[in-house]
Amino acid sequence: MSAKTSVPIHSLLANRKSPRSLDSTVVMSKDGITAVLEAARWAPSSNNMQPWRLFVGQRGDKVFTSILDSLAPFNQNWAHRASLLILVAGTTKRQDGSDHGSYLYDCGLAVSQLSLEAHARGFVAHQMGGFDKEKAITNLSIDSVLAPVIVIAIGKQSGIEQLEEALAERESAPRERKALSEIVVQGLPN
Numbered sequence: 001m002s003a004k005t006s007v008p009i010h011s012l013l014a015n016r017k018s019p020r021s022l023d024s025t026v027v028m029s030k031d032g033i034t035a036v037l038e039a040a041r042w043a044p045s046s047n048n049m050q051p052w053r054l055f056v057g058q059r060g061d062k063v064f065t066s067i068l069d070s071l072a073p074f075n076q077n078w079a080h081r082a083s084l085l086i087l088v089a090g091t092t093k094r095q096d097g098s099d100h101g102s103y104l105y106d107c108g109l110a111v112s113q114l115s116l117e118a119h120a121r122g123f124v125a126h127q128m129g130g131f132d133k134e135k136a137i138t139n140l141s142i143d144s145v146l147a148p149v150i151v152i153a154i155g156k157q158s159g160i161e162q163l164e165e166a167l168a169e170r171e172s173a174p175r176e177r178k179a180l181s182e183i184v185v186q187g188l189p190n
């Protein structure tokens with residue numbers, strides 16, 4: 001179901017969503033995987049420092065299993081069906097050793113681009129903050145210069161009957177957002 005927008009916006013944005021009902025048989029092609037990673041690569045970033053680092057797991061492989069194991073049980077319950085699990089970590093320091101003030105912001109931009117590329121290819125991307133960062137660091141031997149930021153499940157949407165009732169209801173409900181008048185503090189055209 002497309003988002004109810006006050007004026008039409010690009011269909012990719014209006015139709016993007018974060019489903020949990022994924023098809024556990026779908027494998028993403030090598031080109032598809034490379035394309036979503038390229039999309040992240042070309043995100044803008046502060047001083048073009050590109051602080052994002054990606055750990056990419058395909059269902060069944062060691063990286064996937066390591067990321068899955070770090071997820072909160074609620075997320076494990078559905079994300080195990082994903083074609084890919086990607087953990088994004090960020091470099092928290094600049095080259096001169098000072099704090100990188102915008103690494104989280106920059107990682108978010110990269111994830112946004114990656115997500116939209118996945119959707120443009122007929123896949124869905126679902127971000128998860130619900131994971132154990134310490135467990136992820138151990139499982140993936142993440143270098144101490146990196147801080148885990150987010151995990152993204154990428155897969156093909158499938159039937160909601162695989163979800164338990166409460167989740168199935170959430171999945172079929174219309175997507176909601178605050179009104180523009182609530183988020184635009186000054187300058188909303190009238």
Ligand SMILES: Cc1cc2nc3c(=O)[nH]c(=O)nc-3n(C[C@H](O)[C@H](O)[C@H](O)COP(=O)(O)O)c2cc1C
Pocket residue numbers: 016017018019075126127128129130131150175
């Ligand atoms: C930073 C962040 C963390 C999130 N963490 C989780 C999570 O742990 N589990 C989950 O099922 N969804 C998670 N989500 C998905 C959001 O719940 C979802 O994007 C939001 O409800 C809006 O729905 P939509 O993306 O379908 O428009 C997260 C999203 C973001 C951006």
